[in-house]
Amino acid sequence: MRKYYRHAVIFFLPVAVAFTLLTVKPSAAQSPAAARTNSTPSAARPPAQASTAAAKVPTPGQFPPYKAPRTSEGTPDFNGIWQAFVTADIDIQDHDAQPGPHVDIMGAYNQWPGGQGIVEGGEIPYKPEALAKKKENAEKRTVVNITSDDHRHDTGDPELKCYMPGVPRANYMPFPFQIIQTPHVVMMAYEYARALRTIYMDANDKTIPHEPPADSWMGWSHGHFEGDTLVVDSKGFVSYSWFDRAGDYHSDALHVVERYTQVSPYHIMYEATIEDPNVFTRPWKVSFPLYRRMEKNMQLVDFNCTEFVLDLLYGQYSKK
Amino acid sequence: MRKNCGPLSSAFGIALATLLLAPVLTAQYSTNSAKSDSAQAANAAVKTGTSSVAKIRNWVMPRMADGHPDFSGYWNNLSFTPMERPAKYGNREFLTPDEMKAVFKSGVRGSYDPGAQGSEDRYGGELFNPDSVDYDATTYGLSPWQNGIKPNPRTSLVVDPPDGRIPPLTPEVKERLAAGARGGGGFPYVIDDHHGGAVVHADRARDLGQGTTCTTQSGGPPLIPAEYNSGLFIAQNPSYILIETETGSEFRIIPLDGHAHVGSGIHQWHGDSRGHWEGDTLVVETTNLRPDHTYRNGDPKTEKITEYFRRIDAETIEYKFTIDDPSTWTRPWSTIIPMNASTGPLFEYDCSENNNDAVNILAGARASEKKAAEKPAVPISQK
Numbered sequence: 001m002r003k004y005y006r007h008a009v010i011f012f013l014p015v016a017v018a019f020t021l022l023t024v025k026p027s028a029a030q031s032p033a034a035a036r037t038n039s040t041p042s043a044a045r046p047p048a049q050a051s052t053a054a055a056k057v058p059t060p061g062q063f064p065p066y067k068a069p070r071t072s073e074g075t076p077d078f079n080g081i082w083q084a085f086v087t088a089d090i091d092i093q094d095h096d097a098q099p100g101p102h103v104d105i106m107g108a109y110n111q112w113p114g115g116q117g118i119v120e121g122g123e124i125p126y127k128p129e130a131l132a133k134k135k136e137n138a139e140k141r142t143v144v145n146i147t148s149d150d151h152r153h154d155t156g157d158p159e160l161k162c163y164m165p166g167v168p169r170a171n172y173m174p175f176p177f178q179i180i181q182t183p184h185v186v187m188m189a190y191e192y193a194r195a196l197r198t199i200y201m202d203a204n205d206k207t208i209p210h211e212p213p214a215d216s217w218m219g220w221s222h223g224h225f226e227g228d229t230l231v232v233d234s235k236g237f238v239s240y241s242w243f244d245r246a247g248d249y250h251s252d253a254l255h256v257v258e259r260y261t262q263v264s265p266y267h268i269m270y271e272a273t274i275e276d277p278n279v280f281t282r283p284w285k286v287s288f289p290l291y292r293r294m295e296k297n298m299q300l301v302d303f304n305c306t307e308f309v310l311d312l313l314y315g316q317y318s319k320k
Numbered sequence: 321m322r323k324n325c326g327p328l329s330s331a332f333g334i335a336l337a338t339l340l341l342a343p344v345l346t347a348q349y350s351t352n353s354a355k356s357d358s359a360q361a362a363n364a365a366v367k368t369g370t371s372s373v374a375k376i377r378n379w380v381m382p383r384m385a386d387g388h389p390d391f392s393g394y395w396n397n398l399s400f401t402p403m404e405r406p407a408k409y410g411n412r413e414f415l416t417p418d419e420m421k422a423v424f425k426s427g428v429r430g431s432y433d434p435g436a437q438g439s440e441d442r443y444g445g446e447l448f449n450p451d452s453v454d455y456d457a458t459t460y461g462l463s464p465w466q467n468g469i470k471p472n473p474r475t476s477l478v479v480d481p482p483d484g485r486i487p488p489l490t491p492e493v494k495e496r497l498a499a500g501a502r503g504g505g506g507f508p509y510v511i512d513d514h515h516g517g518a519v520v521h522a523d524r525a526r527d528l529g530q531g532t533t534c535t536t537q538s539g540g541p542p543l544i545p546a547e548y549n550s551g552l553f554i555a556q557n558p559s560y561i562l563i564e565t566e567t568g569s570e571f572r573i574i575p576l577d578g579h580a581h582v583g584s585g586i587h588q589w590h591g592d593s594r595g596h597w598e599g600d601t602l603v604v605e606t607t608n609l610r611p612d613h614t615y616r617n618g619d620p621k622t623e624k625i626t627e628y629f630r631r632i633d634a635e636t637i638e639y640k641f642t643i644d645d646p647s648t649w650t651r652p653w654s655t656i657i658p659m660n661a662s663t664g665p666l667f668e669y670d671c672s673e674n675n676n677d678a679v680n681i682l683a684g685a686r687a688s689e690k691k692a693a694e695k696p697a698v699p700i701s702q703k
Binding site for chain 1: 385386392523524525526533534535536553555556557558559560562564569570571573575579580582586588589663664665666667668670672673675676678679680682683685686689
C-alpha cells in the first residue's frame with residue numbers, strides 16, 4: 001500500500017508542479033506580494049495573459065496591499081495626471097439627477113447627474129445659521145452681480161463665474177489635474193480655470209513662510225510624507241469659494257488637511273478633513289478615489305473659461 | 321567714522337569684485353557674441369555687493385539627480401533694457417559703464433510706472449517715464465531691489481539681427497493686420513493720458529482685450545517681462561518643467577520626455593511646448609498657438625518659437641528666444657532676456673476673481689455716453 005502511494009507521488013508530482021506553474025505562477029504576477037516587491041509596477045509589467053481564469057473582479061473600495069513607486073529622492077512618486085469621477089461638484093452630499101439652468105433651451109446638454117455623496121457619515125455639521133446661508137447660496141447660485149468690490153462674491157456659484165475652485169473642490173471638478181513632484185515642491189496644476197497649487201515640501205526652507213502671508217483661493221499649503229501618503233495642510237483661504245453647486249461653503253478660517261495615498265499604480269485614495277469653526281460644529285471628512293488618466297498621449301489642455309463668461313460677468317455694463 | 325566706513329568698504333569691495341570677476345563675466349558673455357570689455361568690468365562692478373563675490377566665484381552648475389542642469393527656483397525677468405536698440409547707440413551692442421549705470425538708475429525710477437518696461441521707444445528710446453507716480457514702491461512691494469534685477473550691459477534685448485532691431489514685417493503680414501486680425505494679447509482699448517492718447521472703445525468686455533479681462537496675462541512663449549510682477553517660478557523633475565509666471569498665476573507644463581505634440585486641432589494660449597537638452601542648454605520648441613494670441617502678431621501656421629535656457633552663473637539664467645516666421649518677418653530674430661535669481665514665494669494672482677478694471681472701465685464708458693446723450697434743455701424763452 002505504502003509502495004503504491006510512493007509511486008503515485010513520483011508519478012503525480014511532476015504533473016502537479018507543471019499544473020501549478022501553468023495556473024498559479026502567472027496569477028502571482030498580479031498578487032499583492034508581487035506588487036509589494038516591485039518598486040516600479042507601472043507600464044513596465046505587461047498584464048499576465050494566462051491569469052484571467054484566476055483574477056478576481058475587484059471589490060469597490062478595497063485595494064490589495066500596495067507600495068508606491070519611489071522618486072530618485074526616495075519619496076513616493078505621485079507624478080501623473082489624475083481625475084475624480086464622482087459628481088461631488090454638483091453636490092458633495094447625496095443628490096438626485098436634476099435639470100441645470102435654462103434646461104428649456106439646453107435640453108440634455110445641461111442636466112446634472114445624480115450621485116452619492118462623498119461626505120463621511122453623510123451629514124455636514126453646519127451651525128444652524130450657517131445652514132441657512134448654504135440654502136441661500138443654493139437659491140442664488142446663478143445670480144451674478146459683479147461689482148468693483150467684494151460684494152461681487154455675495155451671490156452666484158464661483159464655478160459659474162469661472163473663478164478658481166478652491167480646496168478641496170479643485171480635486172473633484174470634472175477635469176483632470178497634473179501632479180508634478182520635485183525635491184522641493186509638489187505642484188498641482190488643474191485644467192479647470194488653470195488653477196495652480198504649490199505644496200511646499202521643504203520645512204527647512206526659511207524663505208517660505210510657514211503661516212500664510214496672504215489669503216488666496218487655492219490656499220497656502222505645506223506637505224510631508226507619511227509612508228505612502230502625501231499629507232497636505234492648507235489654510236489662508238479667502239472666504240469666497242464654495243464646495244459645490246449646492247451652496248456648501250466655508251469662511252476664511254477654513255483649514256483643510258488632505259491625505260493622498262497611492263493604493264494601486266492607477267489609484268490614489270483621497271481624503272480631506274475640513275475644519276472651520278465659523279461654519280461647522282466639528283471637523284468633517286470627504287473621501288473618494290482619484291484615477292490615473294491612462295490615455296497614451298495624455299496631457300492637460302486649456303480650459304480657460306474666463307474667455308467664455310465675459311458677457312455673463314460684465315453684461316450689465318455693456319452698451320445696450 | 322562709522323558713517324564713512326560704509327562707503328569706503330563698499331568702494332573697496334566693488335574694486336575687488338571688479339578684479340576678481342572680470343574673467344568670470346568675460347567668460348560668461350564670450351559665447352554669445354562680440355563683447356565690450358569695459359561693459360564686462362562695469363557689469364561686475366554694479367552686479368556685486370561683496371557678499372555675492374564668493375557665491376559667484378565658487379559657483380558650480382547645480383544639477384538634478386539625472387545630471388541635467390537644475391533651473392528650479394524663483395527668478396525675475398524684469399528688464400530696463402529696450403527691446404530694440406535706440407538709434408543713438410548705432411551698431412554698438414554694449415553700454416559703457418556710465419551709460420549702464422544711468423540706464424539702470426532711470427529704470428529703477430521708471431519701474432514705478434506700469435507700462436514703462438517691455439515697450440520701446442515710448443519715452444524717446446528709454447524704457448521709463450520720468451514723471452510717473454503711478455506706483456509707490458513702498459506700498460506695493462514691487463520695487464526693483466526686491467526682485468533681483470541687475471544692470472544689463474546690452475544696448476537692446478534683440479541681439480540678432482546685428483542692428484538690434486526687429487526685422488521688417490513682410491508685405492503679407494501688413495495685409496493681414498490691415499484686414500483686422502487682432503493679436504498680441506494687449507489689444508489697446510484705451511491708452512491713458514500720460515501714454516499720449518485717449519482712444520476709448522469699450523462697448524463690451526471683449527473690447528477691453530485679453531489682459532484687462534483676465535483672459536490671459538502672461539506666460540509666453542516667449543517669456544517677456546511683465547510691466548510689474550515679473551516673478552517666475554520653475555519646478556523641475558526629469559520628465560517635466562513647469563514655469564509659473566506670477567502675473568496671472570499662469571503656467572506652462574513642458575514635457576522633457578519626448579512626448580509627441582498634440583494634434584493640429586488643438587490651440588492653446590501658451591501653445592504646446594516640448595523641451596530637450598542640448599548639452600547644458602534646455603531647448604523648448606512650441607507649436608499649437610492660438611491665432612489671436614501670438615507675440616507681435618506672428619502667424620501660428622508658420623511661426624516657430626524656440627527658447628534656450630542656460631544657467632550662466634549662480635544668479636542668472638540666460639534666456640534666449642528665436643522667432644522664425646517667414647510669413648510675418650523678413651528674417652528670423654533673436655532676443656536675450658536675463659532671468660535674475662529672486663526669492664520666493666510667488667503670490668496667487670486672482671485676476672478675474674478681483675477684476676475691478678473691467679467693471680469700472682465699462683461703467684465709465686456707459687456713464688460718459690449717458691452724459692453725452694443728455695442734451696441741454698431748450699430754454700423756455702425760445703419755445
